[in-house]
Amino acid sequence: MTASRVLTGSQKIFLFLMCAALAAGLALRPIGTLLVINGLFLSFYLVLSAYKIFLIDASLRHDQDLDFSEDEIRSLKDEDLPIYTVLVPLYHEAETLSRLVDGLSRLDYPKDKLDVILLLEEDDTETREAASRMDMPDFIRQLVVPHGQPKTKPKACNLGLACARGEYLVIYDAEDRPQPDQLKKAVLGFRKSPPEVVCIQAKLNFYNQKFNLLTHWFTMDYSVWFDLYLPALDRLSAPIPLGGTSNHFITQKLRDVRGWDPYNVTEDADLGIRLASNGFITRTLNSTTWEEACSHLGFWIRQRSRWTKGYIQTYLVHMRHWHRLLSNVGLWKWLSFQLIVGGTPLCLLINPIYWLLTIIWFTLRWESVSLLFPFPVILFGLLCLFVGNFVFIYSSMLACYRRGYYHVVRYGLILPVYWIAMSVGAWKGFLQLITRPSYWEKTKHGFDLPASSTESIQHAAEGT
Amino acid sequence: MIQNKLVASVFAPLRLLALLRWRHLFFLLVIALSLRLVIPKADFDEHLSREAAIRSGVAFDVARNTSMGRIGLVSSLQWAPLPTILNLFVAPFSSVGWRGYSACIIGAFSLAVLTYATGEWFRNLGFHSLVAYAASCSYFLVPAFCIHARTGTSALLFILLSFLSITRLLSWLRSSRMQDLAICGICLGLAILTRYQSAILLVTAICIVSWRIRASRTIEKYAEATFLVFLVPCLYGVGLWFFGNWLIMNNPLFFLRGLWPDASLGFGHGLLTLLREGCEWEMLLVPAGLILPALLVQLIPDSGKRKALRVASVPAGVVLTIMLGISRPDLGGMPERTKDVAGIVQFLEKSFPGSTFVVSGYRGYEFLAAKRWDRSCNWVHTLQLDWNAVVEDYKGNDIFILVPKPKGADRWEDIQLSYPAIWRHVPGFTLYEYNWDEWLILASIEAHEPLLNQQWTSR
Numbered sequence: 073m074t075a076s077r078v079l080t081g082s083q084k085i086f087l088f089l090m091c092a093a094l095a096a097g098l099a100l101r102p103i104g105t106l107l108v109i110n111g112l113f114l115s116f117y118l119v120l121s122a123y124k125i126f127l128i129d130a131s132l133r134h135d136q137d138l139d140f141s142e143d144e145i146r147s148l149k150d151e152d153l154p155i156y157t158v159l160v161p162l163y164h165e166a167e168t169l170s171r172l173v174d175g176l177s178r179l180d181y182p183k184d185k186l187d188v189i190l191l192l193e194e195d196d197t198e199t200r201e202a203a204s205r206m207d208m209p210d211f212i213r214q215l216v217v218p219h220g221q222p223k224t225k226p227k228a229c230n231l232g233l234a235c236a237r238g239e240y241l242v243i244y245d246a247e248d249r250p251q252p253d254q255l256k257k258a259v260l261g262f263r264k265s266p267p268e269v270v271c272i273q274a275k276l277n278f279y280n281q282k283f284n285l286l287t288h289w290f291t292m293d294y295s296v297w298f299d300l301y302l303p304a305l306d307r308l309s310a311p312i313p314l315g316g317t318s319n320h321f322i323t324q325k326l327r328d329v330r331g332w333d334p335y336n337v338t339e340d341a342d343l344g345i346r347l348a349s350n351g352f353i354t355r356t357l358n359s360t361t362w363e364e365a366c367s368h369l370g371f372w373i374r375q376r377s378r379w380t381k382g383y384i385q386t387y388l389v390h391m392r393h394w395h396r397l398l399s400n401v402g403l404w405k406w407l408s409f410q411l412i413v414g415g416t417p418l419c420l421l422i423n424p425i426y427w428l429l430t431i432i433w434f435t436l437r438w439e440s441v442s443l444l445f446p447f448p449v450i451l452f453g454l455l456c457l458f459v460g461n462f463v464f465i466y467s468s469m470l471a472c473y474r475r476g477y478y479h480v481v482r483y484g485l486i487l488p489v490y491w492i493a494m495s496v497g498a499w500k501g502f503l504q505l506i507t508r509p510s511y512w513e514k515t516k517h518g519f520d521l522p523a524s525s526t527e528s529i530q531h532a533a534e535g536t
Numbered sequence: 537m538i539q540n541k542l543v544a545s546v547f548a549p550l551r552l553l554a555l556l557r558w559r560h561l562f563f564l565l566v567i568a569l570s571l572r573l574v575i576p577k578a579d580f581d582e583h584l585s586r587e588a589a590i591r592s593g594v595a596f597d598v599a600r601n602t603s604m605g606r607i608g609l610v611s612s613l614q615w616a617p618l619p620t621i622l623n624l625f626v627a628p629f630s631s632v633g634w635r636g637y638s639a640c641i642i643g644a645f646s647l648a649v650l651t652y653a654t655g656e657w658f659r660n661l662g663f664h665s666l667v668a669y670a671a672s673c674s675y676f677l678v679p680a681f682c683i684h685a686r687t688g689t690s691a692l693l694f695i696l697l698s699f700l701s702i703t704r705l706l707s708w709l710r711s712s713r714m715q716d717l718a719i720c721g722i723c724l725g726l727a728i729l730t731r732y733q734s735a736i737l738l739v740t741a742i743c744i745v746s747w748r749i750r751a752s753r754t755i756e757k758y759a760e761a762t763f764l765v766f767l768v769p770c771l772y773g774v775g776l777w778f779f780g781n782w783l784i785m786n787n788p789l790f791f792l793r794g795l796w797p798d799a800s801l802g803f804g805h806g807l808l809t810l811l812r813e814g815c816e817w818e819m820l821l822v823p824a825g826l827i828l829p830a831l832l833v834q835l836i837p838d839s840g841k842r843k844a845l846r847v848a849s850v851p852a853g854v855v856l857t858i859m860l861g862i863s864r865p866d867l868g869g870m871p872e873r874t875k876d877v878a879g880i881v882q883f884l885e886k887s888f889p890g891s892t893f894v895v896s897g898y899r900g901y902e903f904l905a906a907k908r909w910d911r912s913c914n915w916v917h918t919l920q921l922d923w924n925a926v927v928e929d930y931k932g933n934d935i936f937i938l939v940p941k942p943k944g945a946d947r948w949e950d951i952q953l954s955y956p957a958i959w960r961h962v963p964g965f966t967l968y969e970y971n972w973d974e975w976l977i978l979a980s981i982e983a984h985e986p987l988l989n990q991q992w993t994s995r
Contacts, residue, residue: 132715434783447599451624462772466718469765473714478761485768 073392075336075385078509080392103443110444113422114452120415121460123408127304128467132474136303137358138261138272145256150182156255157238157323160246161191161228163514166202168246177209180252186211187237191228194219222510226332226339233323233331241323248317249279249362257359258320270325271347271354273302274318278365281480286372287365288483289490295471295480298356301412306356310408311348311401313341313386318361325352335510336389338382345390345409349400366515369493376497378513380417381505387414420498423491430457461488558665562655566648569676573647574640574686585871586902588636588688590615593901595623596634604919606784610791611919612898614814617777618729619690635905639688646692647685650699651675654826657703658850661830667850671826674854678822678861680868687871690730691816697727698737699823705741706831709748714765717745721766725773733815738770816868825856876973877906884936884977890914891934896921899940937978
């Protein structure tokens, strides 16, 4: 199943029938139809909020991640460690190469067991030339991805997977700085888990949190996602949409599920669901990879649009045979997939409509708005507005506090402004799904990196 | 294996039974026990409190999306909003919910959660589950607690929220766990929306948190972040309430009208009266009495003596609780009942069939509860009584107005209702007054009609 086609024939028919029913309803019983739609949306909000509150509560109560003490890590003998492949896809990132090599050299893993593959695009002469000029360590090799469509990261990764020598495999982006012992922790994680565990997701966070308002908010966003939601999904053994980088795999199992979908622009999320659908389990690991938060609003919106588009692609792909997914993962995990993968973009798309309705009601007091909110619909609406939104703001603050990012906590008070930007990105992604479904919105990095980011990472790790 | 997952997941809820622990069973048991406590035996109205009737009445009007409901929700200094809002969630699921029974259910749940939370508190101190839960059940032996659950007052909700905020603050002082501080902040915010007087707890908590974090000032922004985690839920709850008042009454502090109890009282005495009036602080002694011995034993250095005292602390707490409960069955004040109301309704409907009966203000909701929400045309409820409008609307009818007797000079429970105003502007009618316990029944009768007997006094 691939996202090369956005909709299948049966999905198109279903969508057409839904639109026709909606149009007929609006023509014949406009108020009744709007009331039903409103009721459905508010019920969805309520269920999604309740589920996320449940996940937050589960995460705060128990430490869910795989975690290992220093003694356990020290007990690993170099000769017992397997070969570990590290895939690093690069595209127009010549300026990050030296820092990348520096970061990879710092990995606490025997270098003779490291198989680092830089995936360079054929048409990216700038990066290729920069790489050839550098004195690369022996454990790093370069692989050129032939020019062709689709030009996406998963396509490059699939080539890397085909050439991987390692028993385990991980993906890092060029600007990533994993904690040095992450690979060893992942090895321990695989060894101490049942055979169904084929993927381990490390946590992601940012080393340039303090750069501007956007990076503060982005840090909150990642702290909630990787520190609260994903560990709770792990605890429930629910399908985990993998996040960006630092996904560790058992290489052979990854090959068995045919790697990544080159047409999906959130190939990681898609792969996470596919693994679950094949009966495999993904765990989360208490080890952080430091990334560079996109600090430029324009690029940030482009990145966010790609994520929303990719989530919708993933949802549509796996709902082509919804009954197969249902029978493979079971009802509760299937519902979790609906809420996390389907619900997240839907929520971002319908948020602006409700913000507008709320503003209209509070400022103009239009009675026609009241018609859409009879009791108990109004009760659900108020619950989502006042309780749901507060919980999301507050949990973001708690996530940062728990990580020791005390300086970020205050930015939670104006988090709704960030949600507006998220919705703008979501709508851009949604519209792009129609016009350019497999177009990869490349995130530009390196706006605010000092020559050496080691100090920034140290500060980020300490929360200072 | 995979194909069986769908079947297995359908039966997953049954698997939850296997996950049930002692504490879950205990929680279910206390909920059942406390709900049994509030189920009426015979005539429902006999045990219903005035507060339950008023709160469910306001909630009913809020649910009907009437301006009377919205004004009723925000206008009272006495009826803080949270219990009324909770009624909105519970009342629709019960046939008699809107008559006050929902308030009894909320009271029962509050009692059950309080019992469970105390049991958990004991467990966290290292006591065996059986001992912990058995001790916490002593709440059910305290008459004041049972009465407040059965009559549906919000006293137990206030006690629960205050208890949780205090114990979580104590836990935070010991462990510095963020979750404890967050729950303390949330519970305090909710407690303020249950009894405005709880703001004093917030002030105290702020002082304690400030004292606690003074040692960690070296960590950048730690103090600020800690205060935000603690204060944001409280300030959000209170801010929301200000916002609601502004939205409905164009004044964010509308609910604070008439805050000061008596202008003649000095500041100190006035503040004390303000903090005590309508707030069941004394009831907090019961949970405090139960946990205090165990808490004190924790302060003793670890020794054989401590072990013995530790064993003795639980029965000591239980005995203290029960003694306190038995010696003071009216702890926190006996709930005010609505029983007179049923008698007045019966009397008026029997004596003056076809007349119009006007009830107003918050206490007017008591009559509507007694009337089982049958809003027949001869019973009219209005939050703000406009006498001229009533006479105009029901011209040709004999009109009876029911007002609670003033508590002091010109001090009435109803909004904008002043006693002398009733006697003016009624041309062509004679007003009669009838005393019924704490109620006045005022009849507006055309002068020539010999309708009333000598018990009625002409004004």
